[in-house]
Amino acid sequence: MHSTIQLNVNGDRRTAGIPAHYTLLETLRYALGLTGSKQGCDKGDCGACTVLLDGAPILSCITPAWEAEGREVRTVEGIAMPGELHALQHAFEVTGGAQCGFCTPGVLMSAYALLSTNGDPSLDDVRDALSGNLCRCTGYTKIYEAVLMAAQALKRDGGGRDPVPGDRDAAVVPAERAAGE
Amino acid sequence: MLRLHEYTYHRPGSVAEAARLLASHPGRARVIAGGTDLMPNMKHGLFTPEHVIALKQIGELHGIEERDGELVIGAAESLASVSRHPVVRAQFASLSQAAGSVAGPQLRNMGTIGGNLCLDTRCTYYNQTHFWRNALGYCLKKDGDVCHVTKVGRKCVAAHSADTAGVLMTLGAVADLESVNGARSVPVVDFFIADGIENTVREWNEIVTRVRIPLPSPRTRTAFQKVRQRGAIDFPLLNIAVVAQLGAALAIEDLRIVVSALGARPRVISGLDKVAVGRPLDEETTEAVAQRAFQQCHPLTNIIVDPDWRRAMVPVHVRRALTELAAGSVTAAE
Numbered sequence: 007m008h009s010t011i012q013l014n015v016n017g018d019r020r021t022a023g024i025p026a027h028y029t030l031l032e033t034l035r036y037a038l039g040l041t042g043s044k045q046g047c048d049k050g051d052c053g054a055c056t057v058l059l060d061g062a063p064i065l066s067c068i069t070p071a072w073e074a075e076g077r078e079v080r081t082v083e084g085i086a087m088p089g090e091l092h093a094l095q096h097a098f099e100v101t102g103g104a105q106c107g108f109c110t111p112g113v114l115m116s117a118y119a120l121l122s123t124n125g126d127p128s129l130d131d132v133r134d135a136l137s138g139n140l141c142r143c144t145g146y147t148k149i150y151e152a153v154l155m156a157a158q159a160l161k162r163d164g165g166g167r168d169p170v171p172g173d174r175d176a177a178v179v180p181a182e183r184a185a186g187e
Numbered sequence: 188m189l190r191l192h193e194y195t196y197h198r199p200g201s202v203a204e205a206a207r208l209l210a211s212h213p214g215r216a217r218v219i220a221g222g223t224d225l226m227p228n229m230k231h232g233l234f235t236p237e238h239v240i241a242l243k244q245i246g247e248l249h250g251i252e253e254r255d256g257e258l259v260i261g262a263a264e265s266l267a268s269v270s271r272h273p274v275v276r277a278q279f280a281s282l283s284q285a286a287g288s289v290a291g292p293q294l295r296n297m298g299t300i301g302g303n304l305c306l307d308t309r310c311t312y313y314n315q316t317h318f319w320r321n322a323l324g325y326c327l328k329k330d331g332d333v334c335h336v337t338k339v340g341r342k343c344v345a346a347h348s349a350d351t352a353g354v355l356m357t358l359g360a361v362a363d364l365e366s367v368n369g370a371r372s373v374p375v376v377d378f379f380i381a382d383g384i385e386n387t388v389r390e391w392n393e394i395v396t397r398v399r400i401p402l403p404s405p406r407t408r409t410a411f412q413k414v415r416q417r418g419a420i421d422f423p424l425l426n427i428a429v430v431a432q433l434g435a436a437l438a439i440e441d442l443r444i445v446v447s448a449l450g451a452r453p454r455v456i457s458g459l460d461k462v463a464v465g466r467p468l469d470e471e472t473t474e475a476v477a478q479r480a481f482q483q484c485h486p487l488t489n490i491i492v493d494p495d496w497r498r499a500m501v502p503v504h505v506r507r508a509l510t511e512l513a514a515g516s517v518t519a520a521e
């Protein structure tokens with residue numbers, strides 16, 4: 007049975023017809039064509055499918071699509087500006103924080119959520135925030151370096167606590183506000 | 188890719204409506220809170236409910252507040268908000284630690300305390316895809332008639348694997364339940380039974396609405412230890428919750444220890460009144476308590492990590508917890 011779902015993804019209102027049992031990840035990838043979020047384990051272990059729901063990182067592969075209705079969804083497609091990489095993406099390129107790149111969209115979203123609430127994270131803060139994202143390539147060191155580098159770059163550019171240039175209207179809810187509230 | 192079966196998703200606005208929906212589809216409906224246990228289990232074909240009833244949007248199931256000498260936590264509060272809550276951190280350090288050690292950050296944003304209490308038991312031979320289970324042969328808990336762990340037993344011994352349950356047991360917490368037949372309260376220490384197939388006393392049509400924890404006295408100290416393979420994501424190989432009432436010169440007035448991730452029911456270590464109560468919390472008492480716990484805990488191969496090693500870790504982590512208590516590093520109400 008198909009039903010119509012309305013989602014707010016990266017600031018756009020999107021409508022799609024989906025089978026009622028679709029996950030948020032399936033909806034993003036197969037109904038809306040947003041294939042940035044990856045289907046890794048597809049059962050909540052790896053973090054490759056991480057997206058933000060009202061600013062808090064969640065695993066879209068085990069989130070029923072309906073749980074995202076009426077909430078702000080942000081995916082990796084929604085962090086860069088047209089023609090301009092986000093500071094995090096730039097830092098990943100500089101440090102070599104992405105190798106095969108499969109974990110990267112999820113890692114970026116966890117890091118993005120961290121930088122929205124903590125503009126000057128310590129290495130421990132970064133490790134903690136990324137502890138739900140598995141990477142089989144990099145050994146994590148370069149990923150941590152990239153996130154710390156991006157935090158410094160944003161601070162320098164006066165980006166402050168909002169890592170998205172030009173996105174100051176979009177409410178970024180602190181991670182304290184858990185998904186579902 | 189793991190496909191879900193087809194189901195209808197309901198988002199009721201109240202507990203009463205959710206209870207009515209649940210009761211109207213006997214054997215064909217399940218409630219979902221964070222979904223972090225139910226969704227993977229459905230993807231593995233372990234549950235195939237035709238109706239899935241969501242709880243997170245129900246306002247009554249939210250909130251963390253002090254009321255009449257208790258801390259009242261709504262069942263749909265996320266583990267992230269429980270672990271970060273200032274009162275929980277200040278008064279119930281072990282609960283904050285346990286909730287904060289579940290899985291990883293994303294799963295703690297999603298998973299709830301009610302779902303943690305009702306977490307399905309886990310086993311190496313059960314938490315697998317349908318393809319995997321079919322290849323080996325099904326087991327007692329789902330579709331089969333043997334237990335691959337005990338080989339002989341007629342009972343499922345899958346591991347209770349929730350991190351907050353043992354802590355709530357030691358803290359004297361009470362779970363409130365509601366169904367179309369009314370409401371009742373069950374002390375968390377009586378909530379679990381030694382049956383891996385359904386390891387709680389919750390009736391199929393009941394919803395856990397909140398958890399209530401009596402506020403601690405200034406003498407209360409708590410500690411939590413978790414053994415896992417990696418520092419994040421992994422379920423416990425063992426977890427140990429301790430609550431002590433300590434008087435002057437660390438005299439033990441009361442001591443409660445619960446060890447879990449063994450069998451289907453968290454184990455309350457017995458006989459602590461004989462070796463600990465009335466004595467000072469010193470090295471000698473610590474050793475006696477650690478040995479008690481060792482004698483009473485028997486890990487099984489329901490988790491694919493050497494059971495002898497896991498058993499050897501019981502006294503090690505009981506000692507660590509008690510040393511923490513004695514040092515006062517994890518102290519409630521200070």
Ligand SMILES: Cc1cc2nc3c(=O)[nH]c(=O)nc-3n(C[C@H](O)[C@H](O)[C@H](O)COP(=O)(O)OP(=O)(O)OC[C@H]3O[C@@H](n4cnc5c(N)ncnc54)[C@H](O)[C@@H]3O)c2cc1C
Pocket residue numbers: 049050051217218219220221222223224225226227242262263266288289290291294297298299300301302303304305306307348349350351393394395396420421422423
């Ligand atoms: C990779 C991974 C790692 C994990 N690691 C851990 C870990 O280290 N420690 C740990 O404890 N857990 C772990 N979990 C399991 C899970 O995330 C948590 O236990 C979480 O608290 C479950 O809550 P939930 O709200 O997501 O439950 P759900 O999946 O929504 O529900 C779980 C079960 O409880 C029932 N239920 C839920 N809420 C209620 C209610 N209010 N009343 C009645 N029944 C209810 C559901 O019907 C279902 O059967 C892990 C999960 C994954 C995927």
Ligand code: SF4
Pocket residue numbers: 309310311312313326327328329333334335336337342343344345383489
């Ligand atoms: S303990 Fe035995 S019956 Fe229970 S899930 Fe494991 S193999 Fe199956």
Ligand code: FES
Pocket residue numbers: 044045046047048049050051052053054055056065066067068
């Ligand atoms: S794809 Fe969602 S956690 Fe692995």
Ligand code: FES
Pocket residue numbers: 103104105106107108109110140141142143144
């Ligand atoms: S870059 Fe390959 S998994 Fe992380």
